[in-house]
Amino acid sequence: MVMLELAGVALAALLSENFILVTCMGIGTRTQSFQDPVDALRTGYCLTTVMVLGSLFSWLGDFLVLTRFGWQHYRLLFLALLIPALVAGLRKFIRVCLPELSRRMDGNLAAISTNCAALGSALIISQRSYSLGSALLFALCGGLGVTVALASFASLRDEVNFESCPKCFRGTPILLITAGLMALSLVGFYGLHLG
Amino acid sequence: MNSSRSLRLPPQVGQPSTTASMMTDVMVALLPALAMAVFFFGLRALVLTAVSVGACIFFEALYRRLTGQDDTIRDLSACVTGMLLAMCLPAASAYWVPVLGAAFAIIVVKQFYGGLGKNFMNPALAGRMLLATFPMLMTNWSQPLDRLPLWGVDAVSSATPMSYLHAGILPPQTLSQLFLGQQGGSMGEVSSFMLLLGGCYLILRRVISIRIPAAYLGTVALLALVFPAQDISPLRWMTAQLLGGSLLFGAFFLATDPTTSPVTPRGQLLFGAGCGVLTVLLRYHGSYPEGVGWSILTMNCCVWLLDRAGMPRRFGAGRFSVLRDWASQARRNLAEIKFVRPNLHIRLNKGGKAPGEAHLDQIRTQAAAYGCLGAVILTTGLLIFGVQRYTDLDTARAAARAQQEVLSQVMPKAAFSSETPYRAVGALSIQAGYSQDNELLGYCVEVQAQGFGGVVTMEVGVDLNGQVTGVAITDHKETANVGTEATTPGALARYIGKSGTIRPSGSNSVDAVSGATATSQAITAGVNRALAIVANLDTEGGGVDYVDGEV
Numbered sequence: 001m002v003m004l005e006l007a008g009v010a011l012a013a014l015l016s017e018n019f020i021l022v023t024c025m026g027i028g029t030r031t032q033s034f035q036d037p038v039d040a041l042r043t044g045y046c047l048t049t050v051m052v053l054g055s056l057f058s059w060l061g062d063f064l065v066l067t068r069f070g071w072q073h074y075r076l077l078f079l080a081l082l083i084p085a086l087v088a089g090l091r092k093f094i095r096v097c098l099p100e101l102s103r104r105m106d107g108n109l110a111a112i113s114t115n116c117a118a119l120g121s122a123l124i125i126s127q128r129s130y131s132l133g134s135a136l137l138f139a140l141c142g143g144l145g146v147t148v149a150l151a152s153f154a155s156l157r158d159e160v161n162f163e164s165c166p167k168c169f170r171g172t173p174i175l176l177i178t179a180g181l182m183a184l185s186l187v188g189f190y191g192l193h194l195g
Numbered sequence: 196m197n198s199s200r201s202l203r204l205p206p207q208v209g210q211p212s213t214t215a216s217m218m219t220d221v222m223v224a225l226l227p228a229l230a231m232a233v234f235f236f237g238l239r240a241l242v243l244t245a246v247s248v249g250a251c252i253f254f255e256a257l258y259r260r261l262t263g264q265d266d267t268i269r270d271l272s273a274c275v276t277g278m279l280l281a282m283c284l285p286a287a288s289a290y291w292v293p294v295l296g297a298a299f300a301i302i303v304v305k306q307f308y309g310g311l312g313k314n315f316m317n318p319a320l321a322g323r324m325l326l327a328t329f330p331m332l333m334t335n336w337s338q339p340l341d342r343l344p345l346w347g348v349d350a351v352s353s354a355t356p357m358s359y360l361h362a363g364i365l366p367p368q369t370l371s372q373l374f375l376g377q378q379g380g381s382m383g384e385v386s387s388f389m390l391l392l393g394g395c396y397l398i399l400r401r402v403i404s405i406r407i408p409a410a411y412l413g414t415v416a417l418l419a420l421v422f423p424a425q426d427i428s429p430l431r432w433m434t435a436q437l438l439g440g441s442l443l444f445g446a447f448f449l450a451t452d453p454t455t456s457p458v459t460p461r462g463q464l465l466f467g468a469g470c471g472v473l474t475v476l477l478r479y480h481g482s483y484p485e486g487v488g489w490s491i492l493t494m495n496c497c498v499w500l501l502d503r504a505g506m507p508r509r510f511g512a513g514r515f516s517v518l519r520d521w522a523s524q525a526r527r528n529l530a531e532i533k534f535v536r537p538n539l540h541i542r543l544n545k546g547g548k549a550p551g552e553a554h555l556d557q558i559r560t561q562a563a564a565y566g567c568l569g570a571v572i573l574t575t576g577l578l579i580f581g582v583q584r585y586t587d588l589d590t591a592r593a594a595a596r597a598q599q600e601v602l603s604q605v606m607p608k609a610a611f612s613s614e615t616p617y618r619a620v621g622a623l624s625i626q627a628g629y630s631q632d633n634e635l636l637g638y639c640v641e642v643q644a645q646g647f648g649g650v651v652t653m654e655v656g657v658d659l660n661g662q663v664t665g666v667a668i669t670d671h672k673e674t675a676n677v678g679t680e681a682t683t684p685g686a687l688a689r690y691i692g693k694s695g696t697i698r699p700s701g702s703n704s705v706d707a708v709s710g711a712t713a714t715s716q717a718i719t720a721g722v723n724r725a726l727a728i729v730a731n732l733d734t735e736g737g738g739v740d741y742v743d744g745e746v
């Protein structure tokens with residue numbers, strides 16, 4: 001029963017509530033990640049890490065402090081402070097301890113400090129009152145879903161010619177149409193439930 | 196001398212392999228299924244197909260003409276798209292439906308990316324699935340042999356085999372009926388026999404390879420065999436899954452589109468298997484009864500990935516050499532990242548040296564920055580605190596009023612309600628309803644059930660005789676004007692007075708609201724659960740606990 005529930009949460013985060021294509025929370029990722037597959041993967045990894053850590057801390061904060069003292073109305077403020085602080089701390093740690101990693105990923109990590117996927121996943125977790133296990137799984141699978149969506153989107157550039165549409169659609173419009181088509185294929189997973 | 200001419204001895208039969216000849220083959224393969232559709236659904240099927248093909252050709256020519264590109268009607272790809280699109284539609288569709296689908300398929304999905312061979316998604320299927328997202332359009336399935344008039348079709352709705360399979364029971368059709376096509380469904384997908392005939396023709400003519408259909412059907416068959424529904428023999432379940440719905444049509448005609456399927460043999464096998472897994476997942480657990488279209492569209496987005504994964508290895512290279520190269524490169528890549536021990540100096544007081552002017556300046560700027568942040572946080576916190584304090588009482592009052600409103604809906608005779616010490620599996624709360632003179636009237640149980648778009652939360656009032664006194668929906672995620680048809684007061688009033696277990700049909704039943712079947716089923720399931728919980732309140736066991744002490 002518990003396994004089934006966890007699997008349902010994981011599938012929802014991966015497919016039917018994909019943070020890029022369906023709920024569109026991760027769409028604020030910097031444009032470079034939508035164009036370069038390597039950059040897309042790096043952003044995806046960073047986002048996954050931040051989402052998992054963020055959901056861990058937000059769950060703990062929510063459970064140990066906010067709910068206990070009935071301070072739920074401070075939740076948004078708490079999350080809005082927690083996620084950027086977490087990213088700043090992570091950046092500092094990586095810069096000091098893993099300089100090579102920092103050279104590669106610092107830009108991506110800096111860009112996601114205001115990403116709605118990181119903030120939104122933490123908020124969704126507390127709103128739906130997930131248990132700690134499903135919260136972590138939700139964040140992990142949500143991050144993986146973002147990584148896959150970003151990477152497949154970025155590498156579609158090599159496969160598909162975005163220049164053959166009418167001039168007024170070139171650039172961002174055709175990218176949005178492509179994202180819309182990919183999202184259309186995920187409509188079928190809406191309301192997927194196990195058990 | 197022309198190098199393409201064969202040096203073999205005559206007589207020879209020339210077989211030109213062009214795009215147009217391939218497309219003609221596909222159309223020929225579709226003809227038997229189309230003929231069967233005309234037989235089952237009347238001439239309307241033929242007219243719908245003609246409209247769809249005409250619309251596809253029109254939009255292709257129009258786009259090409261407007262953008263000043265050369266004409267591509269003669270490669271017949273637009274005709275095939277039109278035919279495939281029409282075959283996926285219910286025979287009772289209005290005539291504008293294929294036109295809309297054709298416009299989307301040809302212009303947006305195909306021509307925006309450069310035309311034939313350059314699109315990444317199957318145009319016909321994308322058009323069909325766009326139409327499926329329209330509420331009510333893809334639910335009016337007509338009965339076979341119920342020949343439709345050419346003009347003015349009533350909204351008819353009959354259960355397709357897929358809706359039975361989705362509910363976990365076998366469809367009432369016999370095996371031969373399913374095989375020959377006497378079942379409800381889209382025009383082209385009903386007759387499995389004719390589809391198999393067309394598929395074999397395509398494979399023998401080498402238009403498609405057998406890998407994708409074989410992998411697709413094999414995966415679905417295997418998964419259906421391993422996970423049959425309760426109390427149904429696996430073999431019968433598997434045949435029903437294979438023959439029902441658009442599986443055969445999708446496997447032979449939609450998944451094998453050469454543009455949007457992998458070219459490497461291993462990639463094709465992976466593609467078919469992926470489609471199969473997603474199809475079974477959606478059929479078993481999705482909101483829609485059929486998952487073939489969605490799964491093929493999803494796999495279309497991964498084609499480039501599967502092609503990379505299925506790349507044949509170079510001659511002479513060892514097994515898994517590509518994987519090994521990749522792993523060693525990744526290892527080298529990761530080895531560059533070294534952990535540097537941080538040398539932390541945590542000292543509050545820097546070595547007794549008096550801070551200089553420069554240091555003071557630094558501290559001052561830092562203090563200003565942190566001071567700003569602190570001020571903003573403090574202001575926001577105070578603001579939230581103030582608003583919360585100010586609206587505290589109103590919020591509590593509004594909550595109490597909402598609860599009273601729900602109570603008046605689920606138990607009109609009750610004046611107030613209070614918490615009970617009962618806890619039951621599946622009930623969010625159980626409250627007792629009392630009349631004006633403190634007399635126990637019944638219980639209000641808050642339950643949840645899975646609807647179309649998510650969880651439906653409802654409160655069900657049950658009186659002491661075990662009869663429903665009212666149902667109120669407190670939260671849902673159903674589609675407005677479609678799923679919500681089942682949550683109107685009129686629809687909910689039909690549950691009042693029911694007791695025992697409410698069934699979908701027969702005696703003691705509440706019919707599903709047309710077009711909102713999933714929502715209706717969710718409400719019925721919730722009411723049934725509430726009835727069962729109340730029936731077990733006084734008995735030992737039965738999943739209801741009595742919790743002493745704090746309530």
